[in-house]
Amino acid sequence: MSHLVSIDDVDMRYGGAEGTLAVSQLTMRVAKGEFAAVVGPSGCGKSTLMKLVTGLHIPQAGTVIVAGQHVTKPVSIVGMAFQNPTLLPWRTTLENILLPLEIVEKHRHRLRANKKEYVAKAEHLLELVGLKGFGSKFPWQLSGGMQQRANLCRALIHEPELLMLDEPFGALDAFTREELWCVIRDLHAAQGVTIVLVTHDLREAAFLADKIFVMSARPGRILREHLVPFARPRDLEIMYHTEFNDLVQQLHGEIAQARVVA
Amino acid sequence: MTIVTDNTKPASITRREPARINWVKAAPWLYTLGLFLAWELLVIALDMPVTILPAPSRIFEAVVQYWSPLLKNSLQTLFTTTLGFGLAVVGGLAIGLFIGWSKTIYAGLYPLMIGFNAIPKVAVVPILVIWFGIGTIPAVITAFLISFFPIVVNVATGLATIEPETEDVLRALGARKIDIMLKVGIPRSMPYFFGSLKIAITLAFVGSVLSETVASNYGLGNMMSSAQSQFNVPLVFAGLLALAIEGIAMYALMAWIEKRMTGWAHRSTMAN
Known part of the structure; x- marks a missing residue:
């Protein structure tokens, strides 16, 4: 299995030499086709990780290979895709989904x-996420859950090899979240x-992922890697x-400890 | 509703319908009428001399009496105002986009703009007269100078407040600055832009009338200042009335354009 994402000994510091060190000695690998989840205490540099992998930030030390x-x-x-769906209100849902193709x-x-x-x-993707026939609606005519589904379609329309999700379901109610x-x-x-x-x-991570990375408090690095043993396809049961x-529970314990250490 | 066996009920509803008055729709007219009535009564009650406060009836008399110079000067003022406003729209949009383009330009130009806006425009008119003589040109330029600032600020604000997540999503796809501006920044700043037009148009009237009063032989400003020097107070008020009417008309036009162009920003009214 080849690695799609390899991060080796990466340091990322914001705001010059005296700035805050967001991640330090970060090393992780994600194989092609794998579903990886990253969990950790708040402010541990998870969003920095997103930006490093997508090339929005270039690290001061170490290598990121995608x-x-x-x-x-x-x-x-x-x-x-982010927690905030950020669909453009002047475009219909379908036009929003087509936006990456214009870029x-x-x-x-x-x-x-x-x-x-x-x-x-795009219409096929809409059907996959259960939004068939909603393409002509404007985003503000959709519920929060529906907007997030459309957001996933937008993230997938250009057939990316890698999908980066930053708490995409954080703002949704429990039932909608499970549906998504x-x-x-x-x-x-x-x-x-x-x-x-x-x-x-943590339940989201355990339900969806093949591999779970636990990050330490700032400066973030990988504390542990868990392989999730449950067979696919998984049921909510x-x-x-x-x-x-x-x-x-184990994940919870590790994160609680990481918080105390920090 | 369609299959109603008891057909006396809908009949009674239709009978009552014409008697109902839409008070919200009627309110602007009624309140205006009320203002003029109260004014008239006040003038009669206090026995005001016409040189201090003419009654509305006397003002309307002046409108009829001087309709030709009023119309001519109103059109002149409308012309200078609209021209100055038009330049402000083009210039304000351009400068707003330029300022909103980058944080450095924004930081550098914003204090300059504020300083410039703080200068009373009445102090600028004499300089314009030295450069361009009296008449139409200084009026147009004053209207422009006074009305372009709110447009600039609003457009720049619209650009500067793009959600960082939206920018990240697009930049991760390899979007250049120009892509983000065209796809997100400019459409996003349009409600701010059209909203600012309503403020700008009323300011443009202030600018053109100011310049006409100080330095022109035409326009409502000039007409009012010469009427005042002849103690023709009803004509001064007739000029004010003409300005108010032009101002309301242009404001309504801008509000209509705003609604037409950026309906998506008024989502609550569209969703219903």
Whole structure:
């Protein structure tokens, strides 16, 4: 199995030489097609990790390699989704989903001529996340959960090899969140995309991921790596099994300890 | 509702319908009428001399009597105001986009703009007269100078407040600055821009009338100042009335344009 993401001994400091050290000696690897989750105490540099992998920040020390390439500028093979769906209110949902295609070098020149093909693809994605027929609605006509589904479609439209999710379900109610866990689980299974999920929700991490990274308090580094043993496809039912709860409890303990140390 | 067996009920509803008055719609007219009535009564009650405060009836008399110079000067003022405002829209949009483009430009130019805006425009008119003589040109330029600031500030604010997440999503895809501006920044600042037009147009009237009063042979400002020197107070008030009407009309036009262009920003009214 080749690694899609390799991070080696990375230091990232904000605001010059005297600034805060956000991550230090960070090392982690994510294999192609894998679903990785990153958990840790708040302010541990999880969002910094997102920006390092996508090339929005370049580290002062160490190397970040994505898809065999040294990351020195933004890598367009990545799709991103945040807790805030940030859909543009003057565009319909469908036009919002097509937005990355107007940016990514590979697609922007083909978009006008092959509009039909791309629209069909967007509508297929909408169907996958359960938003069939909502493409012509404006984002503010959708509920929070529906906006987040559309946000996932936007992150996937340019067929990224890597999907980076920064607490995408943090602002949703418990039931909608579980529904979207299943959506993302099915997307992962269907599209074979590599996913890195940054989250506070340990059950979310345990339910979705193949591998869970536990980060320390600032400056962030990887404390432990857990392989999640549950077979796929997973059902929401597994959250009531003892093994699942043991894993969640163990994660909880490690993060609580990391907080105390800090 | 369509299949109602008891058909006396809908009939009674339709009968009552015409009697109902939409008070909200009627309110602006009624309040204006009320203002004029109260004014008229006050003048009668205090027995005001016409050289101090003419009654509305006397002002309307002046409107009829002087309708030709009033119309001519109103059109002149409307012309200088609209021209100055038009320049302010173009210039304000351009400078706003320029300032909002980068944090450095924003930091550098913003204090200059504030300082410039703080200068009373009446102090600038004499300089304009030295440069361009009296008449139309200083009026247009004063209208421009006074009205472009709110446009600049609003456009720049719209650009400067792009959500960082949106920017991250696009930059991670390899978007250049120009892409982010075209796809997000400019559409996003449009509600701010159209909103600022309502403020700018009323300020533009202030600018043009100010310049006409100080340095012109045309326009409502000039007409009012010469009427005042002849103690023709009803004509001064007729000029004010004309300005108020032009101001309301242009404001309404800007509000209408705002609503047409950026309906998405008024989402609550559209969702219903």
